[in-house]
Amino acid sequence: MRCPVVRLLLLAVPVFAAETKRTAPAPQVTFYRDVAPIVYRNCSPCHKPGESTPFSLLTYEDVKRHAHQIADVAKRRYMPPWPPETGYGDFVEERRLTAAQIRLIQEWVQQGSPAGASTGSPQAAAVEPEWKLGKPDLILHVQKPFQLSADGPEVFWNFVIPVPLYSTRWVKAVEIRPGAPRVIHHASLLVDRAGSARKNEKTPGVGFPGMDLTVDENTFDPDGVFLAWKPGSTPNIEPEGIAWHADPGMDMVFNVHLRPDGKTETVDPSIGLYFTDRPPTKFPMLVELERDASIDIPAGARDYVVRDSFRCPMDVQVLAVYPHAHYLGKLLEGYATLPGGSRKWLIRIPDWDLNWQGVYHFKRPVTLPRGSVITMRFHYDNSEANVRNPHKPPQRVRGGGHADDEMGNLWLQLLPMGNGDRRPVLLEALMRQRLERSPGDFLPNYNVGDLLLSRGKAAEAVPYFERAWKAAPRNVIAATELGVALMSLSKVREAKEQFQRALEIDSHFTDARYDFASALAAGGEWEQAAEEFQTVIRERPGDRNAREHLGEVFMLWGDQFLKAGNLELAVKRYDEAIVFRPADPELRMNFGTALVSLGRLEEARSQLEAALRFDPGMQAARQALAAIDAQKREKPR
Numbered sequence: 001m002r003c004p005v006v007r008l009l010l011l012a013v014p015v016f017a018a019e020t021k022r023t024a025p026a027p028q029v030t031f032y033r034d035v036a037p038i039v040y041r042n043c044s045p046c047h048k049p050g051e052s053t054p055f056s057l058l059t060y061e062d063v064k065r066h067a068h069q070i071a072d073v074a075k076r077r078y079m080p081p082w083p084p085e086t087g088y089g090d091f092v093e094e095r096r097l098t099a100a101q102i103r104l105i106q107e108w109v110q111q112g113s114p115a116g117a118s119t120g121s122p123q124a125a126a127v128e129p130e131w132k133l134g135k136p137d138l139i140l141h142v143q144k145p146f147q148l149s150a151d152g153p154e155v156f157w158n159f160v161i162p163v164p165l166y167s168t169r170w171v172k173a174v175e176i177r178p179g180a181p182r183v184i185h186h187a188s189l190l191v192d193r194a195g196s197a198r199k200n201e202k203t204p205g206v207g208f209p210g211m212d213l214t215v216d217e218n219t220f221d222p223d224g225v226f227l228a229w230k231p232g233s234t235p236n237i238e239p240e241g242i243a244w245h246a247d248p249g250m251d252m253v254f255n256v257h258l259r260p261d262g263k264t265e266t267v268d269p270s271i272g273l274y275f276t277d278r279p280p281t282k283f284p285m286l287v288e289l290e291r292d293a294s295i296d297i298p299a300g301a302r303d304y305v306v307r308d309s310f311r312c313p314m315d316v317q318v319l320a321v322y323p324h325a326h327y328l329g330k331l332l333e334g335y336a337t338l339p340g341g342s343r344k345w346l347i348r349i350p351d352w353d354l355n356w357q358g359v360y361h362f363k364r365p366v367t368l369p370r371g372s373v374i375t376m377r378f379h380y381d382n383s384e385a386n387v388r389n390p391h392k393p394p395q396r397v398r399g400g401g402h403a404d405d406e407m408g409n410l411w412l413q414l415l416p417m418g419n420g421d422r423r424p425v426l427l428e429a430l431m432r433q434r435l436e437r438s439p440g441d442f443l444p445n446y447n448v449g450d451l452l453l454s455r456g457k458a459a460e461a462v463p464y465f466e467r468a469w470k471a472a473p474r475n476v477i478a479a480t481e482l483g484v485a486l487m488s489l490s491k492v493r494e495a496k497e498q499f500q501r502a503l504e505i506d507s508h509f510t511d512a513r514y515d516f517a518s519a520l521a522a523g524g525e526w527e528q529a530a531e532e533f534q535t536v537i538r539e540r541p542g543d544r545n546a547r548e549h550l551g552e553v554f555m556l557w558g559d560q561f562l563k564a565g566n567l568e569l570a571v572k573r574y575d576e577a578i579v580f581r582p583a584d585p586e587l588r589m590n591f592g593t594a595l596v597s598l599g600r601l602e603e604a605r606s607q608l609e610a611a612l613r614f615d616p617g618m619q620a621a622r623q624a625l626a627a628i629d630a631q632k633r634e635k636p637r
Contacts, residue, residue: 029108030116031060034632038101040122041065042080046232051181053231064113071109072104082358089321090347091360093234107264132548133175133235136163136272140252143205145268148183149259154403155258159207160198161271163250170243172276174227175235178256179269185257186357189227189271191244192251194477199506210255210401223286224423226320226413236361239275239319241282245272284319284415285423287430289334289376293438295399295406297382299391301421304328306408312372313429315417316620317365321347322411325379327354327388327404328397334410339371346374348414351539365415377411377633385533390616424451442471446478453481459487464495478507483515510539521549526557551580562594570594585615592624601628 029035031326039057044399047057049076056062063070073079074097082096097105108114142159178184190197200208225246233452254269289308297304323332328353336344347360382394390404391397397406418420428451431444438444466484472478483498499516502509531549536543556574574591581587592607605628611621 003574006395028114029104029111031108031557032061032112032116034104034116035063035108036060036121038097039070039103040303042095042097045234046080047507051231060115060118064115067109067113071105074105075103082359083349083351083353083356084094085348085350088345089127089360090363092363093358093360095232097559098113107185109482117486131175132276133176133237134271136175137169137275138163138273140271140273141539142254142269144207145266146207146258147179148265149269150263151443155260156184156210156255156403157267158200159198159254159256160201160205160270161254162251163246163248163252165246165248167248169246169273169275170277171273173235173237175272176229176254177270177272178229178267180267181231181267183258183261183265184229184231185227185259185265186230187254187256187269189254190253191223191227191246192253193247193248193249194511195251196477197251197253199508203579209492213228214226224284224413226286226322226411228359230345230356230358233358233523236247236359239282241278241280242284243278243280244246244277250275258573265350282415283421283423285426285428287412287414289374289410289412291376292399292407292409295380295397295408297380297397297406299394299396300383302381302383302385303330304378304382304621306378306380307376308408308410308433309373309375310430310433312368312370312374312414313425314422315368316368316372316426317417318346318362318374318412318597319365319415319416320359320361320413321375322357322359322409323347323349323352324357324407324409324411325352325354325378325380326360326406327390328382328386328406329354329378329381329408330381330386332410333375333377335375336366336368337373337375339369342421344368344372367417376408378408378410380406412435417636424454427451429500440467440480442468442472442475446469446475446481450481452468453485453488458485461485462489474505476502476509476512479505479510480509480515481507483512483519487515487522492519496523508539508596510536513539513541517546517553518549520552521556524560526553526560529553530557547580551577551587553577553588555581555584558594559590562590567594567597571598583614585611585621588614589618589621589624592621595623596628601631 043057046137047053047055049056050217052083055064057065059587070079071609080095082094084091084238086096095290103454141162142161146157146159148155148484158444176187176189178187198204199447202208225238225242234568252271254271256269257266258267283469289310291306291308295306313357321334323334332347332349332352334346334503336346343365346366382397383388384392384394389558392461397404399408400405414426416426427447428430432445433448436440437447446468449461452461452464462482462485465485468478469475469482479498479502483495486495495514496519499512499519499567503513503516513532514536517529517536520529520532531551533546533553536546537550554573554577558570558577561567561570573593574587574594578586578591588607588611592604592611595604595607605625611618
């Protein structure tokens with residue numbers, strides 16, 4: 001009688017065991033509760049109307065339609081695009097999915113992409129305000145939009161945009177509205193205070209082609225902030241205490257990389273400037289590590305390495321980094337070696353893709369002590385295995401500014417620690433380190449010469465300007481600055497010849513003409529000096545210095561005639577000088593003296609009284625007036 005019982009128990013064992021192995025069903029993953037927060041934060045900012053992406057991800061229907069595609073690109077970490085490797089820099093712009101978020105998307109798709117309850121779900125911002133930072137204080141528009149053809153090669157175009165200001169303003173933020181984001185790969189904004197870019201325009205206001213643009217500078221004013229745009233980028237407001245100055249007469253150059261998308265597009269960007277009344281108290285500088293000129297990658301080379309480094313002459317903070325290469329770039333690294341030998345990573349991109357280049361701002365500044373060595377180490381793959389290699393089969397590639405050339409740059413926004421503006425010290429250290437490597441390079445020679453000249457060390461500056469001019473004999477600013485250094489040494493003849501050479505390079509470079517006029521005046525060549533200053537004033541009507549110097553030329557020219565006894569010509573020159581120097585008591589005095597000699601006593605009285613109004617202590621004017629009164633009393637009735 002007991003066997004059946006045993007049999008029943010034995011039969012029950014497998015049933016019991018099977019039940020204990022069952023797992024509870026996975027909780028349902030829904031769009032509104034689980035997936036929407038991920039998509040709306042990481043995908044929707046780019047995937048919406050008017051942006052560069054091919055479709056929108058603003059609603060449940062949008063996301064479900066592309067659910068399998070989203071799961072695939074998320075699993076491969078192709079989307080959202082975030083090139084830097086985790087753990088090698090902590091950046092504000094980071095848009096990277098965690099492993100848990102990727103797994104959640106996979107489960108949602110496997111479960112059939114259910115919607116779930118929409119109550120309390122976040123909403124995608126389908127329509128953003130026209131300006132993300134609010135209405136700008138000044139909006140800049142291009143003078144003529146660019147028409148991009150439906151097909152054809154990539155285009156690099158530069159818009160030269162005048163800045164309509166009547167006084168200097170401090171800029172705390174810039175917002176770029178690209179105008180046609182679907183065809184703009186990336187863009188950068190350059191400040192041009194010397195008006196050098198507009199000289200490249202064949203037709204004023206139209207713009208001109210070119211990929212890697214630089215602008216000339218005629219003052220010490222290194223770039224201190226990154227001004228750039230890429231798909232999905234958010235306008236950056238500079239930290240408290242950082243601002244840059246926008247001046248009357250300057251231009252901004254908008255350099256864009258355009259890719260045809262199958263239909264004709266009108267590219268009509270606009271730039272918003274946001275001002276602050278607070279002058280800067282912190283002075284960052286953009287420092288570039290680069291070895292473009294030395295790049296020479298053989299066809300088939302799988303791991304070609306380019307290096308550059310910079311030793312910090314002071315304590316600095318790294319605020320942002322911007323690595324840049326072209327299509328052959330593979331592994332891009334930037335790091336600092338501290339004085340003790342330890343390494344502090346700034347950025348590492350293990351699979352470089354030119355399509356996703358950008359500026360990366362650190363959440364917290366990276367502090368580097370004096371003596372730290374910042375290193376750029378870029379690896380390039382010029383083999384057939386590189387799917388981004390534009391040459392099939394691979395070809396030898398050198399450094400250059402064209403799309404199928406190569407580049408290697410690591411830009412750093414460095415903030416020198418300490419009080420005041422310490423950028424000159426930082427720049428000089430960088431340039432002198434470059435000169436150790438390449439003694440004949442234009443840029444370091446020009447910058448060191450400019451720094452020395454600004455400190456009153458003209459004699460030391462001259463050799464640097466000479467080497468810069470030799471390296472770039474068609475650079476009008478280098479030619480002009482060499483002349484300025486010679487003038488500072490009272491070498492008037494050599495300076496005048498140098499300014500003439502500069503004007504032969506560019507007859508419309510007004511700074512060189514102003515300096516040429518000054519050299520003529522210093523040599524006593526009054527007539528030609530006056531003609532040159534008048535030309536400067538025609539080109540720059542608001543140039544107060546040119547007007548005052550023209551008045552001085554006329555006055556000194558008149559003094560020369562006065563000493564020679566040619567009173568009529570002296571009076572004529574003084575009359576011309578008064579227009580430009582009406583408050584000059586010495587001019588009024590000399591003018592009055594010449595008029596007395598001509599017997600034009602009432603006119604003389606007017607000039608002498610004016611001299612006393614501007615300088616009540618001028619005894620010579622009082623004596624001249626007394627003499628006029630005496631002549632009147634002695635004049636027979």
